[in-house]
Amino acid sequence: MVRTRYAPDRGLQARMGLTLFLLGLVFVAFVIALVFILAAFKVGAGAIIFFAVLLGGGLAFGSLFWSDKIALRASGAQEVTPEQAPKLHGIIDRLCALADMPKPRVAIAQADMPNAFATGRNSQNAVVCVTTGLLRRLDDNELEGVLAHEMSHVAHKDVVVMTIASFLGIVAGLLVRFAFYSELFGGDRRGGNNNNGGALPVFLIVLAVSAVVYAISFLLIRLLSRYRELAADRAGALLTGQPSALASALTKVSGAMSAIPTKDLREAQALNAFYFTPALKPDTTSLSTIFSTHPSLERRLQQLSEISAQLGR
């Protein structure tokens, strides 16, 4: 009987499963609520909802399909060949062989901010990107830890999962906007099959329901994102067998991240969901943690030291 030292974290998986279930539940409740409201007020707003779903779906699909190109363009990264970056390619070659996965493309972004991200709709189109600031600050072991974390994102198909999970939020957000700007919810032009008094409440109710759904799904997506970061930390640490190297990289990068001027931070925030550590000022108040895409440094370090203890036994 071969022992395994790579016990899965069932608690984390259960929490992630519950979060996904809740997201699905909110989605179903949202659809039922819309159908119910519109039926009750006899408003024919099917077209606008169809349009919101279509546009939301299109946005989600587009950002998924071109995720690699969008992220590379946004970060100004350039793909590099093995001749240009032999060390980086060498580390990734070995990680791919250890994890038995196809090799992603490798890119480097000219930026002093130490960070890394992985994107792409599937493992055949995946890109792993690191910044020059990261390459300069980390030693080889730490760099390997960061890359193993990013490759775990690829293996877990995090871009796909997060895009699909965000779809609900996108649709709800679009509906809020449509409801706000459009007069179509006013029943006047719909041939008078409902009275004038009904138009305003419908508009307000749809607005309120969509706003609530948007808020709840936003929080759930952020929660899911934090769980998936923890899962990637875990898988990455087990892949290299060096959780402490990843922990060391995290502390280095977090320390350097907070020392960066605010101007750069604002430019970088749009890309946060993909990053290894978010480009935000460290803020340890409890409210900010439920809105953040990444778990706190303490939480990540704690998990890594648990894995380290588990490997050493």
Place this chain on the structure above:
Amino acid sequence: MGFLDTLLGRTKPVPPKLDALFSLPTAAITLQAAMEFTPTGTGSVCFRAAEGRAFHDIEAEVRELLSMGTDAAQVEVTRDSYGFTWLVCRHSSDDMEALVTDLHAVNTSLQDGGFGPQLLCTLVGFTDPRGRKLGIVYLYKRGTFYPFAPTTGEHRDNALELEVRGNIGSDLPIEPDLSRWFPVWGAPGL
């Protein structure tokens, strides 16, 4: 990865496939007959050492095991610049079977200790009368082999590698995906 694995964000560490190693002696004979490549008698196992006491103990155990064997193989341990450990075994060049047995002993020790997923590859060295070097690399996770022929500097002789593939393709399972034939520059034993 299944659907549920994707949903729950989990990857299972990949266990190594060990048995295909034993087809190496046959391939060595073919290589010698067809291309005049003879084994150098050197083989190595490459793995990523995990941190902590447990792995350290197993590694020490393996070293002891190999140096105590009946025909006492020479064992050497080196770390490459990527942080991977190479256990190099040297035998006489005509004793491919003994070399493979030793390499297999390393694998099974790591596997039995619960560290099978840390195994990266095994490399067996060959050389021909013209002084060309050739490594046959075994990928543990894929269970496949590929040839690696370094020339001077960080260059590899792709033509030779493809020729070797043609010759030993029937003896060994060759890795079909060429992008996984990653270079192992400066691997000990080449």
